Structures are given as structure tokens and as C-alpha cells.
Amino acid sequence: MKDFIGKNIIVTGCTSGIGLEMVKVLDSEGVNVFAIARNEDKLTKVLGQLRFPERHSAIIMDLNEVESISGSASLFPEKVHGFVHAAGVESVIPLRNMSYHMMDQIMKVNFYSFLEIVKIIAKQKKVTYDFLTSILAISSIASGSGSKGQTLYSSSKASLEAASVTLSKEFSRKLIRFNTVKPGLVLTEMTTRWMRTAGHSDVSEVSQLQLSGLATVSDVTNVLKFMLSDDSKHIVGTSISLDGGGPKTTLD
Ligand SMILES: NC(=O)c1ccc[n+]([C@@H]2O[C@H](COP(=O)([O-])OP(=O)(O)OC[C@H]3O[C@@H](n4cnc5c(N)ncnc54)[C@H](OP(=O)(O)O)[C@@H]3O)[C@@H](O)[C@H]2O)c1
Numbered sequence: 001m002k003d004f005i006g007k008n009i010i011v012t013g014c015t016s017g018i019g020l021e022m023v024k025v026l027d028s029e030g031v032n033v034f035a036i037a038r039n040e041d042k043l044t045k046v047l048g049q050l051r052f053p054e055r056h057s058a059i060i061m062d063l064n065e066v067e068s069i070s071g072s073a074s075l076f077p078e079k080v081h082g083f084v085h086a087a088g089v090e091s092v093i094p095l096r097n098m099s100y101h102m103m104d105q106i107m108k109v110n111f112y113s114f115l116e117i118v119k120i121i122a123k124q125k126k127v128t129y130d131f132l133t134s135i136l137a138i139s140s141i142a143s144g145s146g147s148k149g150q151t152l153y154s155s156s157k158a159s160l161e162a163a164s165v166t167l168s169k170e171f172s173r174k175l176i177r178f179n180t181v182k183p184g185l186v187l188t189e190m191t192t193r194w195m196r197t198a199g200h201s202d203v204s205e206v207s208q209l210q211l212s213g214l215a216t217v218s219d220v221t222n223v224l225k226f227m228l229s230d231d232s233k234h235i236v237g238t239s240i241s242l243d244g245g246g247p248k249t250t251l252d
Helices: 017-028 040-048 066-075 100-124 151-170 189-198 203-207 217-228
Strands: 008-012 032-037 057-060 082-085 133-138 176-183 239-242
Touching: 008 017, 008 100, 017 032, 017 040, 017 217, 032 040, 040 057, 057 066, 066 100, 082 100, 082 217, 100 133, 100 151, 100 176, 133 151, 133 217, 151 176, 176 217, 189 203, 217 239
Parallel strands: 008 032, 008 082, 032 057, 082 133, 133 176, 176 239
Antiparallel strands: none
């Protein structure tokens, strides 16, 4: 797509699943990717496998270290055309076993780090710049219909959705729009871990939860790509569900 060539797009969660696929897609579209990950070896390997590795920049950042994020501002481009917050951690834990430390860890990676990165992007964007910036956070259908034990995960995702509404208003003057994309079940390592924790061993059974089965990472990045492009310029402050129509059957 001509639209993407030479644009600067930041992606978190680049070492696995949806974020990894996003980086591959943007690489093939001529984007300069600013890839954020906590593990330098993993990220070097990811970037090394792309078609145009020289075009991209690696930013090593543990999103748990929220207080340190602002210190990396000089590694960000001045002109940011897009940001996809794909990093995230899942959690299935009943309230009685929840410590404040656990609550903090989930919110830091899933939500607070998103705010800190947006702060840098917004501060660096001058009001005189006439291009649109599209900021996307990956929420989840759990934001509105989480299962037992998903209190922390669901709340962190609902926070992203709420922030996308308010931040769209706060930064419209700078032509920054915010949206969230909320998938159902996607075939990634996160889903494999969730199935283990929730005691679901049969993928074909879990596939029955969505009309078209488990989504692939490409099913999600196709939508993210559209949302990053100016073709979606009128979509602002909203949340797009990729839930496969909901369950055809329900698991116990
Ligand atoms: N899979 C699904 O069914 C599903 C459904 C709805 C929403 N989502 C959301 O989609 C997003 C991507 O999920 P996924 O399935 O692709 O997950 P994934 O395969 O587990 O990948 C998660 C990514 O987040 C990174 N990450 C985790 N903690 C980090 C930290 N402290 N600092 C920096 N990076 C960190 C991981 O890095 P490491 O490689 O270093 O661990 C990894 O690159 C998440 O926000 C998730 O909540 C997923």
C-alpha cells in the first residue's frame, strides 16, 4: 500500500503473536518500524528475519518499568504516524489470591505503559504537523464479558478502551486518533497458556466458541493495518470487535 511507505510506526509486543505478525506486515509495506521489546536477543532475531532489517529500530524496554519509559523518548522518531500496543499479559486469578503487586504488574504492561508511550508521541508531535497519527491498543472481548478470574485482565483492557475515547478528545488538536481492536480467541502462545490455565486441552472444542473458529494473527493484523491507514480516518475513539460472532456453543 502506497500509503505506508516511509511512515514511522511504533509496535510493542514484537517478539510474539499479533505484535510479531504486525512487524512482518509493516516491514513488507515499506514502514520504518520502531520495535519495542524487553528481550534484546529475541528482538534482534525478529528484526534479522525481516526483508528490510536496516529500515527498523530496536527499542529495548521492559514495560513493567513504567517509570523508565520517558527516559527512552530520544529513541522515538519525532514524527510518529502510528502506534500499535500489542504487548500484553493475561491473568486468570480469583480475587482472594490477588496481591497488589499482581494488580500492579498487569496494569503496568497492559495499560500504564501505553499511556507513557502515548505521552512521548503526543509531546513530540507539533500542532503544525498536518498528518494524522493512528494509535491502536489491542483490547479483548474480555473487557466487557470476561470470565471468572479475569478481573484484572478485563479491567486493564476496559481501561484501554476508556482511554481511547478520552485521549481522542484530548489530542484531536494534534490530529491524533485513538481506537482499540478487541479480538476474541486468537491462535497465539497467549491462548495456549490460557487454555492450559483454564483446563481446556482440546483446540477443536475451543474453536467452537467462535463462528469461524480461532482467529489467526493475520485476521487481526488485517484489521490493524486498515486502522493504521488513512482509509479509516473517520474512525475515532471507538472499539472494533473481532469476536467471531460469539460462541456457537459454550464451554463449562
Ligand atoms: N491471543 C488472544 O487470543 C488474544 C485475544 C484478545 C486480546 N489479545 C491481546 O492481544 C495482544 C497480543 O497478544 P498475543 O496473543 O500476541 O500474546 P503473546 O503471543 O503472549 O505476546 C505478548 C507480547 O507481549 C510482550 N510483553 C509481555 N510482557 C512484556 C513486558 N513486561 N515488556 C515488554 N513486552 C512484554 C511479550 O514479550 P516476550 O516475548 O518478551 O514475553 C510478547 O511479545 C495482548 O495485548 C493480548 O492481551 C490476545
